[in-house]
Amino acid sequence: MKPIRGSGGAVALAVAMLAGACGPSGGAADAFRRAGDPGEVGAALARARDSGAVVNGSGAPMLFAAITGAGGDQIVAFDLSAGRVVWRQLDQVAARVAVSRAVVVFARPDGVLAARAMSGGALRWTLSVPAGETTIGYAADDGRVYVVTRPAARPRGCALAGYDAATGARSFRVELDGECGGPAARGGIVAVPRRSQYVTFVDGGSGRVLADLISREQAATFVQGTPRGFFFGSTGVFLASRATASGARDAGGYVAAKLPSFVRPIYAPDMYRPEQAAYSALDRNRVVWRAVEDGGRLAFARGVVAVHHFRFFFGVDAIGGAVRWAYVHPRVDAIASAWVGDALLFVAADGEIGALDAVTGRRTFRASFGDGTFLVQGVTFDAEGFAPRGDVEPAADLVDALAEILWDPDKRFSDVKLFAIEELAKQPGPQATRELLKAMDARALPYLISQKALDALVARADPGALDVYTTALRQHADYADDRPAPRLSVLARAVATLKATQAVPELVEHLRLPDTDLDAVAEISRAVIAMDAVEAVPAFTDYLLQYRADPELLERPDALIAAANVLLRLGGARERAALLYVLNDDKTLQAVRLHLRGHLLGGDE
């Protein structure tokens, strides 16, 4: 996404230049001399006024969607509690919508900021950034809109300007040193990330710099203003406070989740990258979180973070990383999501809106503004506290949900399918075993995933799955029925792990079949030896005698040696006599004779 650049052209609405904007915050040394002072940071944060759960002037939980389709590019305002579109306007939204009490603000593709009235959506004002400046980002609180720009003349600095949300009149402009990221705002306080390590708190009315927080232990690439305070961080989340004025992780104000391996720990867009100010695939592939203070320490709400991965949502235990629930949205991607109260809100590309219970994953809400003529490009939510209580669908059984992911025909999600296999392996019960077995044999799945299923199955050692294994072993390759052979190696290992001697007859039956590969024979032999399954000896005797002189096994005698080992370990006098015959007969392959000589006669191999 291209950075938003100042047009330098005419401004649609005259902007009054107010005097009294603060001057530059000084040189680098002055700017951060008192960075990390707990008192200053605490005092700055205490000035934030309570602006309520939602910011928009209607007081209702809302979402604002940028859509594109047959009717052109539009912005849509949807009232979640009323379940209806409040207004829609033709306009091009190039970067995220910011919400104020009176207006919503967004950048257009030409860089102009447009403000549309909260009631009705009429255009209230537009703003072009000063010529020679590049917009880094913008934010809004209940009363004002704040814009951070980088002047071309001061590439290592930035400017923060505040504007009255209702009128677009500028309240202040302050020059700041150091590279800046896009701002966040709440209750009259603006937070500006600076030099990747600092967060500067500024009075939203005057532009006076109030305090600098320093994140010593982790880069601070994002900051968010919420009713619960300002959060910042990069690979984890800090709650800005006196305690975290220096960004100490052990001060109780820091939390990071244990995430599945396929998930990038992106808690929020990087505000130093203007392209991430636009709606993008990042909104569909991220961690969705809500942090709260719990007994004086910061924690993720309900101990859960959600992973949003295109069509999939996972509720993950934030501490242990275990998956608690999974939800698969059918057919189209979920474009945006947000955690509001106890619900995970999302909007799909076709305009369907949903909410999931954050703890159970149960679908609790369904609405739509889709009409089949557009696609949603991005959504901003202003819905803090929205608490749908419906029971639209029962929570999907986790095994069923993981299986649905595994068999989803969308080929984009190999990494998620691998994850689904890993999680299936952790679920008890025969149903999970059945899905893993199916995955092992599925030609529709990439080889890596089938292999993963195979390994997971063996490691599982689920005694309740014995019937599943036995059924799988009874399956023989058959061209007429278009049936492949089962994965004997893994089934043999699984049976041996369980010491399931009941399955030995089905296991050794495969020795007499032409499709049984040599590795499987070796694996079966190891399994029967491990289980002390003497009933397998006749089948291995048959195998050894049948193939002992077959030159096709000259390069791969390991299966024959494995068969001989079964007779050596489990056989009696009759088998020993058979082995002596095999040893002494010239037709037997040399490698087998050498092996037997070593074991029967104590000779060197």
Place this chain on the structure above:
Amino acid sequence: MDARVRACLAVGAVAGALLCAPASAPAAPASSAAKTKAAKPTPVRTRRVAPLPQERLANLGATLLGGDSAAAVAAAQELGGSGAPNAADPLIEALALGTWPEVAQAAILALGRLRESRAVPLLTLYAGNRNEVTRTAAVTALAQIPDDRAAGALFERLGDASPKVRAAAAAGLAERKDRRAVNRLTKLFARGDEAAAAALGALAPADAVPGLAELQGRVSDDTFVALLGEVLKREDVPDPLRVDVVDLLAKIPGVVATAALAEYLATAPADGRPSLGAAQRVMDDRGRTP
């Protein structure tokens, strides 16, 4: 004394698992449909053949077990061709103790020629051998043995990955007139298996033929002709059905369809049946077509 038991004792119960207890074999499918019935075993020609002299038998047996592969093959062939009631024992012993593939194949085919029922478990084992030629030989041999236990392996090998093995199994079941194979043969036919098509044509109930004809287009013309050609040859199908079959063949261009019609004309009894006239007209038209 049973040769198998002798082999058990002679080598200290070497290969006792094979020789002294029957190898496992899949059962032939139960005849679940009212229309299917177990095939009658192929009548064995009873011909009094003298047993081989003990010395000769012993020599042949030793050669079979010996270190000269070519000689062993020749010994197997002699035993198979002898028809002697005691010729099977050394063959069974050789297979039970294991040998080179080419010797095994010769021994297997010999047991088939001898129609030796005692060899069915062993041949069933070798019907699952990794070597395609060995499997084909075992299936061919089993098909010759008038023992219903043999059918199980034939049914199973209809699902073999090798088309040659499937073809041998299909031909064997057709030769045995075992209609229990129709369902599996139909699956193979639908997958375009030409050998299965011929067997199916020989075995399918007459009233199933129209349904099979609807698969035309899903299988190659040659496969479809293989089915129809066999149907034509059957005496147990009504002639109006043969006429329909001739009409179907008439619509298929090429030498294979022409050959099927020609074979029918050459082999069918000259009883003036309408299907013969229809076939002749088609041939005449094909002859006139430039």
